[in-house]
Amino acid sequence: MDSITQALLGATVQASLLGRWQGRKALLYGAVLGTLPDLDVIIDYGDAVADMTYHRGFSHSLFVLSLLAIALTWLARRFRPDPNYTGTRLFLTIWLVLATHVLLDAFTSYGTQLFWPLTTPPVAWSSVFIIDPLYSVPLLVAVLAVAVSGSKGRSPRGPVLALVVTSLYLGFTLTGKQMAEQRVETAMADQGVQASRVFSTPTPFNSLLWRVIIIDGDDYYEALVSWFDDGPPDLVRIDRDERLAAALQSSPQHARLQWFTDGVMRYDEVDGQLLVTDLRLGMTGFHPFRFALAERNGDDWKLIPYVARLPAERGDISRLEMIWRRIWNQQPALPLAEWAAELNRR
Numbered sequence: 001m002d003s004i005t006q007a008l009l010g011a012t013v014q015a016s017l018l019g020r021w022q023g024r025k026a027l028l029y030g031a032v033l034g035t036l037p038d039l040d041v042i043i044d045y046g047d048a049v050a051d052m053t054y055h056r057g058f059s060h061s062l063f064v065l066s067l068l069a070i071a072l073t074w075l076a077r078r079f080r081p082d083p084n085y086t087g088t089r090l091f092l093t094i095w096l097v098l099a100t101h102v103l104l105d106a107f108t109s110y111g112t113q114l115f116w117p118l119t120t121p122p123v124a125w126s127s128v129f130i131i132d133p134l135y136s137v138p139l140l141v142a143v144l145a146v147a148v149s150g151s152k153g154r155s156p157r158g159p160v161l162a163l164v165v166t167s168l169y170l171g172f173t174l175t176g177k178q179m180a181e182q183r184v185e186t187a188m189a190d191q192g193v194q195a196s197r198v199f200s201t202p203t204p205f206n207s208l209l210w211r212v213i214i215i216d217g218d219d220y221y222e223a224l225v226s227w228f229d230d231g232p233p234d235l236v237r238i239d240r241d242e243r244l245a246a247a248l249q250s251s252p253q254h255a256r257l258q259w260f261t262d263g264v265m266r267y268d269e270v271d272g273q274l275l276v277t278d279l280r281l282g283m284t285g286f287h288p289f290r291f292a293l294a295e296r297n298g299d300d301w302k303l304i305p306y307v308a309r310l311p312a313e314r315g316d317i318s319r320l321e322m323i324w325r326r327i328w329n330q331q332p333a334l335p336l337a338e339w340a341a342e343l344n345r346r
Helices: 003-021 025-042 050-052 062-079 087-106 133-150 157-193 242-248 252-261 317-328 337-340
Strands: 197-202 209-215 219-226 236-239 265-270 275-280 292-298 300-303
Touching: 003 087, 003 133, 003 157, 003 219, 025 087, 025 133, 025 157, 050 252, 133 157, 133 236, 157 197, 157 209, 157 219, 209 317, 219 317, 219 337, 236 337, 242 275, 242 292, 242 300, 252 265, 252 275, 252 292
Parallel strands: none
Antiparallel strands: 197 209, 209 219, 219 236, 265 275, 275 292, 292 300
């Protein structure tokens, strides 16, 4: 999730467990701890693919963060002891602030390596967009209430209520994801579409309209599904050009991306370069992670040793308005094929 939401979550968790004794300071402590795992963004891992795929790695490991929580608890009890609450309560607070950060990240589409250093694939439940006001606003209200009225010596009802509401909301998003995939799987069966992978994620800034990606060899399909649809989803076929992946068999960056994205990628040849796009993030035709991994060398491809991330557009307000209208009305359909084709015209 975005850093502001992570700070709000950390502040709310700390205020819920220690606000009675720490007062407004609990908000500050929790906000700082709640952003700590994301400090790995300042590390240069070597190139753009490494920066992407090693982010949310060791700093988001539940194993590492548990050890960090023990260390921070010991330091706090050693140098800033407070007799009003136990070391166990302090450890639980610190651990929950850190753990809820990485667990919330796992609800997004990016991929979070919760079990590093194990080489298990990143966890991406992909039921929440990276910025979701419906999740963030209850936390903001709770934090502002504590900041204004204080919490010292008082029961932390507001922060606790905010955590309950946002947790229920996460459950609602998982239900929406299941709904979208079930409707698309029914449409696939009716149309005889065979899929090697199905990936679903909410569209920008909401959890009512879902984008479902179906990988089918050299093609992929995209479908939009809303809670308010009264008809089956349209499966829009888009070229994926998986044949180009053969030129990347010896590319360590491509292997890393395959592992990180579970293969939910497309391949394009543009101006003599072989481009690989992570389809999971962003919106159709607007994907923030796109890389040139090879370039033409006569009839062959030459791997690019140092890979940079290509510039990406974020779309415009008119398309967000179209997405918003699509939540409530299944027709007219959004021009997904046209948006996907525009990716190579920029």
